[in-house]
Amino acid sequence: MIKIAQLSCGTEYSGVQAEIERAAETVGAKMVYPDVDMQKIDKAVEEFGFNPNSPQLKLMIARAIELANKNYDADAIFIATCFRCAEGALVRTELRKFVQEHVRLPVVTYSFTERTKAAQLLTRMEALVTIVERKELLARERQVGLTAGLDSGSSTTKAVIMRDNVIIGKYWLPTGDVYSSAETALTNALAEAGVKYEQLEGIGTTGYGRYTLGKKFNAKLVQEELTVNSKGAVWLAGKQKGEATIIDIGGMDNKAITVRDGIPDNFTMGGICAGASGRFLEMTAKRLKVEITELGALADQGDHGKVKMNSYCSVFGIQDLVTSLAAGNTLADVASAACHSVAEQIYEQQLQEIEVRRPIIQVGGTSLISGMVTAMEHTLGQRPIVPRDSQYIGAVGAALLASGLLG
Amino acid sequence: MDSNIETRLIFIAPTSDLTPDRIARFVHNLGNEVTVKETCYGVVLQGPRDAVKRTLDEVRKMDPNRIFSKIRAFPMGDLRRCRAHHGSRPGFAQLEKEWKDLCLVEQGLICVEKGEKPPAPKKRQKIPVNDLKKLIDEVSP
Amino acid sequence: MKIFIMPPNSLILFDLVERFGHEPLSLMKALRDRVTSNEIEAPPLNVTVDDVKLGLKYAGIEIPSGIRGRLAIYGPLIDQAEAAIFMEDAPYSFGCVGCQRTNELAKLLVRKRKVPILSLDYPSNEDEAKDMVVRVKEFLEGLK
Numbered sequence: 001m002i003k004i005a006q007l008s009c010g011t012e013y014s015g016v017q018a019e020i021e022r023a024a025e026t027v028g029a030k031m032v033y034p035d036v037d038m039q040k041i042d043k044a045v046e047e048f049g050f051n052p053n054s055p056q057l058k059l060m061i062a063r064a065i066e067l068a069n070k071n072y073d074a075d076a077i078f079i080a081t082c083f084r085c086a087e088g089a090l091v092r093t094e095l096r097k098f099v100q101e102h103v104r105l106p107v108v109t110y111s112f113t114e115r116t117k118a119a120q121l122l123t124r125m126e127a128l129v130t131i132v133e134r135k136e137l138l139a140r141e142r143q144v145g146l147t148a149g150l151d152s153g154s155s156t157t158k159a160v161i162m163r164d165n166v167i168i169g170k171y172w173l174p175t176g177d178v179y180s181s182a183e184t185a186l187t188n189a190l191a192e193a194g195v196k197y198e199q200l201e202g203i204g205t206t207g208y209g210r211y212t213l214g215k216k217f218n219a220k221l222v223q224e225e226l227t228v229n230s231k232g233a234v235w236l237a238g239k240q241k242g243e244a245t246i247i248d249i250g251g252m253d254n255k256a257i258t259v260r261d262g263i264p265d266n267f268t269m270g271g272i273c274a275g276a277s278g279r280f281l282e283m284t285a286k287r288l289k290v291e292i293t294e295l296g297a298l299a300d301q302g303d304h305g306k307v308k309m310n311s312y313c314s315v316f317g318i319q320d321l322v323t324s325l326a327a328g329n330t331l332a333d334v335a336s337a338a339c340h341s342v343a344e345q346i347y348e349q350q351l352q353e354i355e356v357r358r359p360i361i362q363v364g365g366t367s368l369i370s371g372m373v374t375a376m377e378h379t380l381g382q383r384p385i386v387p388r389d390s391q392y393i394g395a396v397g398a399a400l401l402a403s404g405l406l407g
Numbered sequence: 408m409d410s411n412i413e414t415r416l417i418f419i420a421p422t423s424d425l426t427p428d429r430i431a432r433f434v435h436n437l438g439n440e441v442t443v444k445e446t447c448y449g450v451v452l453q454g455p456r457d458a459v460k461r462t463l464d465e466v467r468k469m470d471p472n473r474i475f476s477k478i479r480a481f482p483m484g485d486l487r488r489c490r491a492h493h494g495s496r497p498g499f500a501q502l503e504k505e506w507k508d509l510c511l512v513e514q515g516l517i518c519v520e521k522g523e524k525p526p527a528p529k530k531r532q533k534i535p536v537n538d539l540k541k542l543i544d545e546v547s548p
Numbered sequence: 549m550k551i552f553i554m555p556p557n558s559l560i561l562f563d564l565v566e567r568f569g570h571e572p573l574s575l576m577k578a579l580r581d582r583v584t585s586n587e588i589e590a591p592p593l594n595v596t597v598d599d600v601k602l603g604l605k606y607a608g609i610e611i612p613s614g615i616r617g618r619l620a621i622y623g624p625l626i627d628q629a630e631a632a633i634f635m636e637d638a639p640y641s642f643g644c645v646g647c648q649r650t651n652e653l654a655k656l657l658v659r660k661r662k663v664p665i666l667s668l669d670y671p672s673n674e675d676e677a678k679d680m681v682v683r684v685k686e687f688l689e690g691l692k
Contacts, residue, residue: 009646010614013621015596038500038640056646059500082612085649114600114613410581418559477562480579500640505559512560514674515681525678 002029002129005074007063007095009056010082016116020078023121027129034063034072050094057081057091064095068102076106076128083111093352100266100355106131107266109353124269127226131264138227138263141240143400145201148189149232150182150217151225151394152209155251155278156365159185160395161193161200162403169193170392172365178209179216186217204228204402206394221402225394226257226267232397233363234262236387243357247346247376247384248393249366251278256350258357268353276345278366280314284338287321288331292369295335299371302332304340304378317341336371343375351380360384365391413456414479416502417449417466420509423473433469434462444483448506449474453483472516475509549691552629552658555638555645556622564681565633568688573625575644582621595620606657618650626657631664631691633684638670664691 004024011017024031036044036059044062045051052058060079066072079096081088089111096109108124110116131138143162151158153175159182161169171188175181190197204221205213206228214222233246240262248255253270254277270277285292307324309317321334362384366372368391377383389396419425427445434443434452441454441462452459467474518525534542549570553561556575565572582594595617603616606623621644634655638645645651658665666687671677 010612010617012593013595013600013615013617013644013647014613015600015617016613017593036500038503041500041640053648054646055641055648059646082614084610085612085614087649088612088614112613114597114617410584412584414580416559475559475563476566477557477559478574478576478580480576481583485583501555501557501638501645502559504639508560508671508677511671511674511677512564512681515671515678518678518682519685523678523682525675525682528673528675528679 002076002132003032003074004029004076004078004125004128005067005072006031006033006078007060008080009054009060009088011080011112014082014112014114016112016114019116019118020121022118023125026118026122027126029125029129032074034066036062036066048098050091052087052091054087057087060091061095064099068099070103074105075132078108078110078128080110080112083113096266097355106264109268123224123226126224127264127267130223130227135263137401137404138231139261140401140404141262143403145403145406146195146199147202147204147399147403148186148200149395149397149399149402150186150203150205150213151398152178152182152205152207152213153251153394154208157181157185158392158395159189160392160399161189161195162396162399167389167396170389172391178212182209182213202402202406204398206398219402220405221398223398223401226255226269227264228397228401229255229363229393230257230259230264230397231262231401232393233361234259235396235400236389236393237361237385239359239361245354245357245360247360247362248364249278249342249346249372250364253277254346254350256346256354258354266354268350270349276342280317280342281338281366281369281372283314283318284321284335287318288335296369296371298332299335299339300374302330302334302336304333304336304375306333307337309337309341339369339371339375340378342372343379347379358382362386363390363393367391411456412453413459414451414453414482415459415463415476416451416479417463418475418506418509419449420473420475420513421507422510422513423470425470430466430469433466437462437465442483451479451483472513473509549630550628552626552632554632554634554651554655555641556625557644558635558638561633561635564684565688568685570688570691573629575622578621578625607653614647615650615653618644618647619654622654623657626654629658629661629663632658633666633668633687635668635670
């Protein structure tokens with residue numbers, strides 16, 4: 001049983017403790033709580049160097065020190081505090097940095113509300129378990145044989161066919177019905193590859209619809225998108241060795257993942273609000289009456305500085321967009337501002353929860369919107385690498401990892 | 408669970424000669440409908456509220472200023488609060504510290520018993536700025 | 549009389565209040581009803597999403613869920629308080645009393661009720677302890 005050490009404040013009083021434990025159990029893990037002697041608490045706070053007012057946060061620190069000093073055995077770490085608690089956020093962030101300096105365990109941080117449910121935590125917990133249990137599989141750098149990868153995302157469904165470490169067929173379409181979208185994607189990818197379904201040696205599935213597709217296609221690999229996308233991203237970018245940060249702006253949530261040799265060691269996933277995701281860019285394109293594929297080039301011609309756009313909420317964001325158009329701003333300026341607003345949110349939310357390591361690899365469908373990449377460049381001070389076929393990371397990762405499970 | 412059932416923790420101050428085992432045997436001999444279990448710091452009682460209260464009153468008489476008690480939310484042996492499963496209970500460290508300080512409270516109870524009025528303890532206060540200036544001048548004239 | 553104690557799970561305060569003939573409004577009793585309920589929706593404490601919403605009576609929606617959840621448990625105790633004893637700087641108060649923001653807010657809510665309040669410091673030596681016990685006794689006797 002995988003042991004996930006919980007360092008948290010407020011979970012029991014927000015009614016989410018049971019949800020956390022349920023999510024862990026579902027993926028075959030168990031939450032554990034490093035036991036700390038009273039005498040050690042003050043000393044731990046002193047060693048850590050930040051003395052919070054709230055005692056529960058002091059206990060959180062003492063528990064982290066037990067892990068850092070290897071007095072307590074765990075396989076992964078889950079750090080969580082209440083959403084909107086400043087003191088909690090400070091401790092959460094600094095503790096995450098602290099434990100990462102001391103132990104090589106995968107870490108995930110989360111800020112919860114009373115509405116947090118097991119389903120939202122599932123992908124994160126599953127990723128922690130995968131990283132621990134499938135270390136060898138995740139270390140695989142080459143795809144072998146003939147395999148397919150299916151990525152059933154909230155906005156789009158992608159399929160990739162790979163043979164001996166080369167992509168020979170690919171296809172994507174907007175997600176409708178999970179199964180029929182995947183079937184269409186797979187059929188078209190197979191046609192491009194010039195191979196028949198029966199010839200496939202294995203299929204890997206990932207994304208929101210991974211379980212449904214896994215059953216339907218009798219997949220060899222059914223795995224969450226955090227580890228699969230990381231693998232796909234470093235393979236496509238040719239950055240399998242060393243460190244990197246992967247930014248994946250998805251249709252409904254944004255992911256920021258740090259990897260070491262292609263294996264994630266820290267990740268965050270937007271959870272509270274879908275306001276600053278790919279969906280906002282879709283809404284912007286619709287309002288500006290341009291195709292989403294044209295939005296990036298349009299944004300690149302604009303000046304985001306001319307338009308003030310609320311980056312916290314897509315509804316208010318669109319309201320600002322309408323107002324700024326009415327005030328006579330150009331479509332290009334508004335498109336640029338929309339991209340910058342999303343980039344700003346990634347910076348303010350996801351990238352504060354992880355240590356940004358170079359190089360930065362930007363992937364997912366939104367990485368094809370050049371204005372979005374420019375906006376990330378302006379925000380981070382360095383242009384992210386956007387590998388070829390960057391929208392296929394999930395499908396590529398799934399095809400590659402599935403090939404590691406061939407008999 | 409019947410809402411009339413109470414779970415109560417009894418603590419023996421560190422200065423007392425009583426042992427959890429002696430209290431447990433004493434409670435058994437009382438014959439009230441109360442379950443008793445020894446702990447590191449005393450015993451846990453569980454049973455109908457009145458019976459627990461009667462038992463507590465009797466136990467207290469064994470060493471009035473060194474026996475302390477409070478009620479407990481979780482029933483005896485509840486796995487949700489088992490140290491083996493969840494690490495120590497959140498309230499455990501505070502209890503441990505308060506238990507250690509029961510010998511201080513005991514001194515207070517003796518005062519009350521004797522009707523003494525102890526002098527108000529001196530509070531640490533910040534030094535007035537003029538006094539501080541004098542001190543600085545003395546150290547580095 | 550019903551005395552709200554702070555920290556609401558303190559052994560020393562619970563014991564003294566009861567010893568001197570009053571009823572401590574304890575967190576343990578409030579939690580007892582939850583954890584022994586027939587319907588455990590949100591173990592271990594059975595503080596549910598609905599409870600956290602009830603906490604809105606005491607703190608607004610912009611307040612973190614952990615604060616509202618804690619107040620959902622001991623807010624109703626504050627509502628019953630006829631007097632209160634606050635012990636400041638109590639050591640190692642985790643769990644229910646682990647959030648200092650909640651603790652400060654709870655004290656404010658008691659103060660707003662305009663009931664008699666005794667404020668003490670957690671004793672660190674014999675003299676302070678003697679003073680504390682005597683003051684608690686005098687305060688409680690004065691309420692009768």
